[in-house]
Amino acid sequence: MADDGRDKQREEAAHIEAYSQRIIHLRRILPIIAVLLLGLLVLAANPDFSRNSTHDATPDNEDNRLLIDQPVFDGRLTDGRAYRFSALQGAQKNDGTMVFRSAQLNVAANGAKPSIFFTANEGFFDPQQNGKNAVARLAGNVVAKTSDGHELRAPKMEMRLNDAVWLAEKGLTMQGPSGTLRAAQLEADDKAAIYHFRNIQMRLIAAGGE
């Protein structure tokens, strides 16, 4: 009888010891699992966390949902001018935006406003709907030629298409009938035909001269 009692006590002690060991293991493992879960949560909330920004994206990137050859997007500025955004090749990304290779943007002339023809190595187009501005960004050897004889060159340009606002924030040069201009920045309200150049240097062509 006494042996039976001791065996039962030993069995209980072993059981308690095993339980304690499991608790110790869990105390070590649970924080690691919690950290891993938190990491997964962060990645799930931001799918582009480890990817390049859309500016540098190319049609060949893995997160592109749909590849399109020679895509064309037509629209109209709020002043009525028609525009066409086209490219050699484009791809729609998971967020609905599009990236292009050899991009072109053509804004038609309207009354006294000349037509503008933009070309660039790469393009990005966000056709934001619901009243928001459609945005086009051009990068890499951006050239804009107007039908009234101006030629603008910049490394990057952004166009808010609905408002006809052009931005070149990384410097530009412009040649035209009035001369050659270098500027650090351009903000152009093409609808009102008003252009703000910052830190300019310009060589003028005088009337009746050169």
Next chain:
Amino acid sequence: MRLLPRFFVTLALLWPLAAAERAQAQALRFATDSTAPINVAAGLMVWQRAAGHAQLNKDAQMRQGPLTLSAQQLAIKFADNGTAENIQADGQVVLLSAAGDDSAPRRATARQAFVDLARQTIILTGDVTMTDGVDAARQLSGARLSLDVVSGRAHLTGDADKPRARIELR
């Protein structure tokens, strides 16, 4: 016969004035180079394409060879073909010219200036003062200074209140 000595006395008295006049005429020459390119610079340029007009602010200045014109604001008017027709300068106008072969360095100030790029003339108006690098104490003042950029000759005139240009020796 009594008139002859009077004539020589008068001539003797007027001679220094005439010499001063000649000196002044010689002094009113700016170093210019009408063949040099015309450059403008500013912190901000607002170009209104439809109006054919550009306004330059923040350290606005125009430079052509040895001539530099600076002002609070420069306004460039473009012709229909897009070339620059004229430049209107307003506020704290300063016209500087470096020393040339036959002219001293000069500094003229005024309230406004008008640069006619086709005629190659610069006209300063409004409390015009002019000093030269040789004799900074001597200041010429008047209402209007016109400069022919081709020849470098300047002409300083007064207005109704001050009909003559003044030489101030300090």
